[in-house]
Amino acid sequence: MPHHEIVGPYDPNTLFPYFCFIPAHYMTNPGFRVIRYEVSNPLIGSDESSPTFVNIDQTAPNQGNAGLRLRFEDEVEADGLSDEYLTDHGGAPVVVPRWSDLHIEDTVIFYWSKTPRLSSSDDDEDEAHTLQITYAHWVDENAPIEATIPEAVIRASGPGRRYAGYRLKDRAGNGGGFSAPTPIEVLTVAAPGDLEKPWIEEALDGLIDLADARLPLKMKIPFIDGASAGDWVMPYWNAQALPSFQLADVNTWPIPRDLSWTVVSSGGFDAPVPTRIHYLYQRGTQQPKPSDSSFFLVDLTVAGPAPEGPDPINRFLDPVTVKGVTGDNIVTSADSNRHLKVEVTLFDNPKPGERLELMWGSDAELARTYTVQQGDVAGQLLELFVPWPVVEGVGSHPRLPVYYWTDNGVNRQRSRDTLVKVAITRIEDLLAPVVVDADARNTINCETVPRPWEGIRVHVPADPRFAPGDTVTLYWKGYSTTNGAGAPIPGSEESFPRILSPEEARDGVDITVLPFNPLITLPGLVTPRNGSAVLQYSLSKQDGSYGDSKKKMIAVSLIRPSGERCLGV
DSSP states (O other): OOOOOOOSSOOHHHHOSOOOOOOGGGGSSOEEEEEOOEEEETTTEEEEOOOEEEEEOOSOTGGGOOOOOOEEOHHHHHHOBOHHHHHHHTEEEEEEOOOTTOOTTOEEEEEEESSOOOOOOSSOTTEEEEEEOOHHHHHOTTOOEEEEEEHHHHHHHOSEEEEEEEEEEOTTOOBOOOOOOEEEEEOOOOOOOSOOOOBOGGGTTSEEOHHHHTSOOEEEEOOOTTOOTTOEEEEEETTEEOOOEEOOSSOOSSEEEEOOHHHHTTTOSSSOEEEEEEEEEEOTTSOOEEOOOEEEEEOOOOSSSOOSSSOSBOTTSOOOEEEOSSSBTEEEGGGTTSOEEEEEEOOSSOOTTOEEEEEESSTTOEEEEEEOOTTOOTTOEEEEEEOHHHHHHHOOEEEEEEEEEEEOSSOEEEOOOEEEEEEOOBOOOBOOOEETTOOTTSEEOTTSSSOGGGOEEEEEEOOTTOOTTOEEEEEEEEESSTTSOSSOOTTOOEEEEEEOOHHHHHHEEEEEEOOHHHHTHHHHTOSSSOEEEEEEEEEEOTTSOEEEBOOEEEEEOOBOTTSOBOOOO
16 A cells, blocks of 8 residues: 655644545445555654455345335225325335335335336436435334335326336445335326416506506406316416415316405505416325416506505595585575685695596586696695586585595595585576566556555465565666667666565565666667666575575656656756
8 A cells, every 4th residue: 555754744634634545446345344544653653543344345135136026005006096095195105115124324216107117317307305314214123124216206296107116226326126016006187288477357457546456356267278177276466365265076167266355456556567377286285387477567656645555535635625605514595606615625645647536526527627836836725616517507405515536547436535525406486576566567666656666565365385584585686778688788787685574475575676776767768768677686595595486577757758858856
């Protein structure tokens, strides 16, 4: 053997341990070898180390012979491997017959193949499992050598006749031949091939918006050809695992799976979120297989504060205030024939182009729209004016909901209701007022009694709809025409309101038109022929309902046939 001379002085920590190589020709023959080394020094003599014994092992386990065939449970060898058996046992349990020269760290390499195995390679696709011999196997000659060929390997190989075998390898790397093959019938159902992608009906256009997200969204799992009862399906929303489920004996395809608001809105409300859905399919303990994927955008952005949930009503949007004449959120006939003011504060983070749509009573009645302008800020007071025909068209209501939607061009959300008392029912068929002082020709002239300059008496006939506290207002308008046509004479118009007493509500109302000048003189001095006056009254009830009477037209002349004027002076 080679020797090595050490020249001092030296550092033992650097020099030792000392490595040397034994030439290969010393190990060409099998058997035990003794290795020792000798240290010599001219001053102290020589000394030998303790021996080390090395076994030059060139023989595979079982004296290089192939092992006896694997043993399966009797029912498997007789009836084959079923889906249920594989699922229950996690594969196929086997027993390896013991060999005579069994050593710790011997390795059993199992094979599962479509044909009997006679040789192997370093990259063997049929290699199914390995088992290393332990002290427990070695010390007890009666201990069985048991293993399980994995379910995933068996299922991946598919149904039909398969062959199970093994070969032995020792710690030195000596490998033996293949055991006699054990044929086994595999009765499993073939695993599905390519898995079609799932879908969501509302996302077929490539977008799930807020209106979609408020629906009961469902992911549809398409038909899986070859699937069996007990197989698992594991849906995914992006990387988020959804509740998995097992296939039943009978399935209705496509299988719908609920998508909660929490799942759909998990990407937030600040920007559109690219989204992927897919599912994994798994049979037994096989590796799960992914389906193809569906892709779409989820856009839940809104004008105003982020939604709290699927309810379109966002409680963080301030409600409106309807500014009625008689009080906030009260509308009566006193508000009639004018635009009705509604106040609201602008929502958070307004962006130019976003809209606020005011609804009167329902979504069917869009009352006003406000478009956010450059420079608008959150919290600023907006004044919106509802046209009276809109109010009148919807009519009276004890608790009319008034609210608004915000719209950013993609999604909409709405405020809470403001409940408004609207009492504007129109009263029909009120009789025309009676001009008590008019003559038989329906004229007021110099000869009527009492004289015109003393005032013109008008009677409002009683009506069963009159009640104490209601308001009757008589209107007088003078005209330069003989029949009340055209525009009233400027300065000749007047109104005479009267709050009804119990007697007036029962008997009617008497009102005298004064002052004589200008109300009566302006139409009465029209030449060359007489002028006219039109009278009408309105009824405003305390519950907010109102109505107008029929009109009464009279001729008015304060010029006698001689041309003289009768002015009472």
